[in-house]
């Protein structure tokens with residue numbers, strides 16, 4: 730249902746949508762049923778001339794079951810919801826599949842910076858590719874992200890991935906995602922992080938292997954050209 734409004738672009742987005750749908754339909758069913766019974770009772774037992782109201786204490790066993798049976802049924806629904814929620818939570822937040830790529834995500838007031846390995850495939854080396862407010866990733870690749878903050882608490886949110894993770898100063902928080910479709914989508918900060926919080930949008934560009942390789946090559950060349958530029962200028 731949610732995918733009609735927001736595309737699904739990660740391996741676990743569908744599972745998270747399923748939990749949302751489960752909660753929506755379960756709560757919706759009980760809401761409509763409870764309101765339906767309520768309004769039916771209002772009309773059925775409305776004030777009528779010559780009919781005296783009955784005083785019901787709700788203490789008899791035959792009366793109590795109108796509370797205990799629905800209560801037990803709602804608890805059974807809760808068990809279902811909690812079961813599926815924990816299963817999805819474990820997959821997204823507790824379990825960490827092997828990474829094919831790692832990207833560092835740096836949050837600050839009020840921008841996102843991204844550091845990706847260059848051609849050597851390793852972070853924190855001279856060929857790292859750094860971008861601001863734009864993250865380029867390859868479809869079908871398992872990424873680890875390392876979240877760090879330069880100042881306050883932010884929240885790394887990629888709605889099409891159904892991913893949201895707080896960024897805490899002084900900590901490196903590792904998580905994962907695997908994009909499943911190409912396109913350009915939003916990155917948001919989902920934590921009020923100061924006056925410019927609303928001006929902290931980023932973009933994630935999910936590319937095919939060829940597009941990503943071309944982007945990497947153009948970026949690496951640009952970095953090398955920038956690094957060698959002053960030397961070429963005869964300094």
Ligand SMILES: [Cu+2]
Nearest residue numbers: 883918922929
């Ligand atoms: Cu923020």
